[in-house]
Amino acid sequence: MTMSRLRLFLGRGALCSVFLGLFLVPQLVEAQPNGAELFANNCASCHKIHQDLVGPALKGVEERRDQAWLLKWIRNSQAVIASGDPYAVKLYEKWNKSAMTAFDWSDEEILAVLAYIKEEGAKAPVAAAASGGAGDGTGSGDQNSSGFTTLTLWVVLFASGLILLLLGLLQRQYRLLYDERVATGRLPQGELKQFGLQIRLKPLHVVGGGLTLVLVSGVGWGVDMASNIGIQQGYQPTQPIAFSHELHAGTHEIACTYCHTGAERGKSATIPAVNVCMNCHNQIKKESPEIKKILTAYETNTPIEWVRIHNLPDFGYFNHYQHYKVAGIQCQTCHGPIEKMPEVYQHSQLTMGWCINCHRETKVNLENGYYQQVHGNSEAFKQAVADKGLTIANLGGLDCAKCHY
Amino acid sequence: MNELNMRHNNLFYFFGLGIGLWVFSSCALIEDKKEPGWEYAPQMYVSTPYEPYSQVSKNTINADGKNMRAPAPGTIARNGQGYDNTVLELMHNYPIGRDSVDYAGRILRNPLDSRDTTLLAEGKYLYGVYCAPCHGAEGNGQGKVGQIYAGVPNYKDSRIPGLPSGHIYHVITMGKNRMWGLGSQIRPEDRWKIVLYVNQLRGYQEPS
Numbered sequence: 001m002t003m004s005r006l007r008l009f010l011g012r013g014a015l016c017s018v019f020l021g022l023f024l025v026p027q028l029v030e031a032q033p034n035g036a037e038l039f040a041n042n043c044a045s046c047h048k049i050h051q052d053l054v055g056p057a058l059k060g061v062e063e064r065r066d067q068a069w070l071l072k073w074i075r076n077s078q079a080v081i082a083s084g085d086p087y088a089v090k091l092y093e094k095w096n097k098s099a100m101t102a103f104d105w106s107d108e109e110i111l112a113v114l115a116y117i118k119e120e121g122a123k124a125p126v127a128a129a130a131s132g133g134a135g136d137g138t139g140s141g142d143q144n145s146s147g148f149t150t151l152t153l154w155v156v157l158f159a160s161g162l163i164l165l166l167l168g169l170l171q172r173q174y175r176l177l178y179d180e181r182v183a184t185g186r187l188p189q190g191e192l193k194q195f196g197l198q199i200r201l202k203p204l205h206v207v208g209g210g211l212t213l214v215l216v217s218g219v220g221w222g223v224d225m226a227s228n229i230g231i232q233q234g235y236q237p238t239q240p241i242a243f244s245h246e247l248h249a250g251t252h253e254i255a256c257t258y259c260h261t262g263a264e265r266g267k268s269a270t271i272p273a274v275n276v277c278m279n280c281h282n283q284i285k286k287e288s289p290e291i292k293k294i295l296t297a298y299e300t301n302t303p304i305e306w307v308r309i310h311n312l313p314d315f316g317y318f319n320h321y322q323h324y325k326v327a328g329i330q331c332q333t334c335h336g337p338i339e340k341m342p343e344v345y346q347h348s349q350l351t352m353g354w355c356i357n358c359h360r361e362t363k364v365n366l367e368n369g370y371y372q373q374v375h376g377n378s379e380a381f382k383q384a385v386a387d388k389g390l391t392i393a394n395l396g397g398l399d400c401a402k403c404h405y
Numbered sequence: 406m407n408e409l410n411m412r413h414n415n416l417f418y419f420f421g422l423g424i425g426l427w428v429f430s431s432c433a434l435i436e437d438k439k440e441p442g443w444e445y446a447p448q449m450y451v452s453t454p455y456e457p458y459s460q461v462s463k464n465t466i467n468a469d470g471k472n473m474r475a476p477a478p479g480t481i482a483r484n485g486q487g488y489d490n491t492v493l494e495l496m497h498n499y500p501i502g503r504d505s506v507d508y509a510g511r512i513l514r515n516p517l518d519s520r521d522t523t524l525l526a527e528g529k530y531l532y533g534v535y536c537a538p539c540h541g542a543e544g545n546g547q548g549k550v551g552q553i554y555a556g557v558p559n560y561k562d563s564r565i566p567g568l569p570s571g572h573i574y575h576v577i578t579m580g581k582n583r584m585w586g587l588g589s590q591i592r593p594e595d596r597w598k599i600v601l602y603v604n605q606l607r608g609y610q611e612p613s
Contacts, residue, residue: 041559041562042559044546044559045556045557053555054556101564164422213422216424229443230442230443230444230445230450234438236439238439252550253549254550255533255534255535258534258538268458276589276590282585283555283583284550311441311450313449313450314452314453315449
């Protein structure tokens with residue numbers, strides 16, 4: 001009897017404590033400031049545990065300074081510096097006088113952050129991932145693409161011609177030998193086919209063949225040259241700085257218009273001024289020789305002379321705003337996979353036929369202010385347009401004066 | 406085989422070789438990518454009036470030889486994006502020093518209606534272009550560039566939600582601490598649109 005009562009008592013007690021726990025524990029947890037979260041939201045932008053960033057690495061900070069000092073410092077570092085604390089002043093000087101933000105935190109919150117720093121500091125540093133940015137754009141200037149030059153090709157061609165000539169001569173010698181053997185009766189006639197020889201080269205053949213070769217290749221070369229005049233497709237000049245669009249627009253996903261701001265509002269997409277480069281490169285990769293060119297340009301106030309790749313003739317008018325902003329055409333439609341180009345080249349032909357083709361095929365973008373406000377963009381209007389398949393050509397996109405005026 | 410056939414055969418080889426050469430030579434032409442190639446009538450291709458972005462010869466009038474020229478100091482854009490209800494001059498000849506961010510926060514007022522969803526959407530787009538590389542799409546400071554640049558604050562940071570709109574506008578224009586100003590890239594009106602979106606990200610309510 002007593003045993004069962006005891007069991008009941010214990011059971012109820014356990015149940016109660018579980019319930020109590022359920023109520024109490026979350027409250028306790030809530031009351032406990034989360035060091036990791038505080039660190040991530042407030043400290044991580046300037047401090048890392050194992051590495052220096054804007055401020056010093058925080059590993060072992062409690063060994064360097066005692067808690068009371070750290071509490072004062074975190075709450076108001078400027079006051080500590082102003083009080084003339086030698087360590088604080090030295091620290092301030094060492095870190096380029098960048099003032100640390102004052103955090104109006106309770107003791108518990110600061111201690112939680114310090115505990116988090118201690119805990120993380122004890123762990124091995126994670127290998128610095130993606131610290132420098134993958135692949136530097138340097139040196140990709142003049143290799144592979146132009147290594148196999150025209151000269152190389154001609155040398156190969158000349159060599160193969162020479163080999164052909166030698167083979168011809170060899171064959172001729174062999175032929176003479178063969179004829180002689182047949183004539184002297186050492187070989188029976190009619191076994192010619194066994195040697196697979198059908199051709200009997202005569203000097204006239206060689207000369208005639210050579211002339212044909214020169215003529216055909218000459219005409220071919222001429223036609224090719226003539227049809228390529230004015231087309232600069234594939235043009236990939238060497239730029240003054242080995243800037244990689246692959247790295248900036250691809251890897252780091254910087255929008256095209258961050259630098260080419262003009263595409264949003266004008267005819268030219270514009271080449272960014274040096275100060276736009278400096279927005280990031282006042283900090284990033286300052287030691288690279290290519291970046292140093294930017295710094296020099298910035299300091300001496302001289303523009304960088306980039307080589308223009310897309311040279312549209314002056315008699316053809318083109319406007320970036322009209323295409324990019326109004327029609328909503330992606331940059332890549334004309335410029336190709338820019339985000340995959342370490343060195344930019346002209347992707348499209350930029351011929352009139354190429355323009356016209358697109359104007360014939362492209363449907364009008366109805367999602368802009370003109371159609372929404374001027375035409376009201378009613379469902380009936382949209383439907384009518386969809387039925388007819390309104391293209392740029394229908395709007396006069398093929399008229400001469402659209403581009404030539 | 407008779408003589409005629411042989412000759413045909415012979416010519417065949419050479420024609421083949423010729424065509425091969427043609428292909429080769431055309432390849433060789435394309436290979437040379439460092440030069441723009443020929444033009445039929447360059448005087449028609451190149452603009453007679455000076456164009457800032459297309460220049461083939463040295464400019465004899467400008468001292469530095471470039472067609473491109475910087476506007477005179479203090480130039481105000483013709484489309485004049487002034488707002489009468491705020492301090493007009495502030496928008497163009499921004500006279501507030503880089504370090505006077507608190508002053509800017511006190512005197513600048515956002516001229517745009519913070520309830521206008523179209524403006525907010527434009528602000529979001531502009532934020533994505535100009536700010537997100539460092540500040541991250543969510544404003545957590547963890548954009549792809551921000552991670553390398555370092556020192557980019559989180560908008561959820563305890564201080565930031567309380568800062569006035571003028572503060573954000575000033576920082577976009579002039580920069581603050583490690584951040585450099587983007588005043589040359591973003592027009593004043595667009596900056597205020599970005600402010601609207603940043604206010605949403607950091608949970609700031611414009612006092613009415």
